[in-house]
Amino acid sequence: MPQTLVVKIGTSCLTQPTTGQLALSTIAALVETLSYLRQQGFPVVLVSSGAVGVGCARLHLKERPRKMALKQAVAAVGQGRLMRVYDDLFTSLQQPIAQVLLTRRDLIERSSYVNAYNTFQELLELGVIPIVNENDTVAVEELKFGDNDTLSARVASLIEADWLFLLTDVDRLYSADPRAVPNAEPITVVKAEQLAKLQVTAGSSGSQWGTGGMVTKLAAARIATSAGVRTVITQGRDPQNINKILQGEKLGTQFEPQPRTDKARKRWIAHGLIAKGKLYLDEGAVAAICQGGKSLLAAGIIQVEGHFQPDEAVQLCDRQGVEIALGLANYSSTEIEKIQGHHSEKIPDLLGYAGAETVVHRDNLVIQYCPL
The missing domain is CATH 3.40.1160.10 (Acetylglutamate kinase-like)
Known part of the structure; x- marks a missing residue:
């Protein structure tokens, strides 16, 4: 070829x-x-x-x-x-x-x-x-x-x-x-x-x-x-x-x-999209994504930056702001601010409606850099 x-x-x-x-x-x-x-x-x-x-x-x-x-x-x-x-x-x-x-x-x-x-x-x-x-x-x-x-x-x-x-x-x-x-x-x-x-x-x-x-x-x-x-x-x-x-x-x-x-x-997610915001993650979430190939859950999010809608691209960063991954968010920035730090089963109570269990699913997530 x-x-x-x-x-x-x-x-x-x-x-x-x-x-x-x-x-x-x-x-x-x-x-x-x-x-x-x-x-x-x-x-x-x-x-x-x-x-x-x-x-x-x-x-x-x-x-x-x-x-x-x-x-x-x-x-x-x-x-x-x-x-x-x-x-x-x-x-x-x-x-x-x-x-x-x-x-x-x-x-x-x-x-x-x-x-x-x-x-x-x-x-x-x-x-x-x-x-x-x-x-x-x-x-x-x-x-x-x-x-x-x-x-x-x-x-x-x-x-x-x-x-x-x-x-x-x-x-x-x-x-x-x-x-x-x-x-x-x-x-x-x-x-x-x-x-x-x-x-x-x-x-x-x-x-x-x-x-x-x-x-x-x-x-x-x-x-x-x-x-x-x-x-x-x-x-x-x-x-x-x-x-x-x-x-x-x-x-x-x-x-x-x-x-x-x-x-x-x-490839489209990694090289076609423009990130509309950032999600800062704790060490457990970073390890789960980088080492375990897991999705991002609300419990691992410590801070939201920017304004974005569901299905828009966001950067996933560690506490220091180093980008570790890029992915498509299942929730808007406003919704994530309400559910960050909480377990997935609490999402319906916090938002008033049932949503996705994950904030960014692993199938819609591309790892850019692993600091671990």
């Missing part, structure tokens, strides 16, 4: 850093590499930044807009231009492409999540390379991915990819920003247990046209590896590195994946 690849390229690689104009030689090399990989049988998805940057150049703007409405308008101008360039280059190599624009809402709603998965699968079976970007024109702030590193990690999780390549303006991860600290140590491999503890001075984005930086790439690596996707940070100006890495060369920084869950619903 051929391995599925998600490749993300950032604005700093797609455009010239001083002018914001497209770096056509880099884009051409990327198109050639991805077309070759597709011909070799690899299903490929490209997550491409650059719409806002290209729109800025087209409209002769001197800096990236900060106002949401203006940024959305500029993205609408740039997205068409960017896809035109991709389509011309891919067509010259007889490689069909498709445009896929996503918002966070598309992954939060279960039916939309499933539809997105099915659409990607059909496109890949047809031999098409989907080109993905956030639908900046309609996305609202609270439902934005925020950056395309995060978007690419969510897409990799959604389609159950084997690899996520984050193409950036440095050749790998370093202990500090190599542009500012010449003796920064290169990091070649990051094991799953090391990622949460990784200490690096993650710089801001390398270009005024971009929104990412090493912070967002580490966050994306955490999302992707927790979904079982091997993640690589490597130099975006040399897209041929992707094929070399697949052939075993030690380029860039590789983040080893965690074991993948086979349950699609749990």
Whole structure:
């Protein structure tokens, strides 16, 4: 079975850093590499930044807009231009492409999540390379991915990819920003247990046209590896590195994946949803969830934070606020405040009606980190 690849390229690689104009030689090399990989049988998805940057150049703007409405308008101008360039280059190599624009809402709603998965699968079976970007024109702030590193990690999780390549303006991860600290140590491999503890001075984005930086790439690596996707940070100006890495060369920084869950619903909970609140748990509840694979009962809850409704996602945290799991609540925040600390048989008396015995059932719960 051929391995599925998600490749993300950032604005700093797609455009010239001083002018914001497209770096056509880099884009051409990327198109050639991805077309070759597709011909070799690899299903490929490209997550491409650059719409806002290209729109800025087209409209002769001197800096990236900060106002949401203006940024959305500029993205609408740039997205068409960017896809035109991709389509011309891919067509010259007889490689069909498709445009896929996503918002966070598309992954939060279960039916939309499933539809997105099915659409990607059909496109890949047809031999098409989907080109993905956030639908900046309609996305609202609270439902934005925020950056395309995060978007690419969510897409990799959604389609159950084997690899996520984050193409950036440095050749790998370093202990500090190599542009500012010449003796920064290169990091070649990051094991799953090391990622949460990784200490690096993650710089801001390398270009005024971009929104990412090493912070967002580490966050994306955490999302992707927790979904079982091997993640690589490597130099975006040399897209041929992707094929070399697949052939075993030690380029860039590789983040080893965690074991993948086979349950699609749990992947959706872990990587599609946005938490609307937090539940703080006592030590017994943390142990029951982490070690015993149990559901969360009201008796183990010591504090409720945020406002949410039944069936919305909540973070389950220990006393110190460290997130241990994410799950779907059976009760609203107001209801949980009434029943927290009490045994399940007391729920009908406390609420005035019979409800679920569990606050979060184990089938709707995904463990993120076990402190025990």
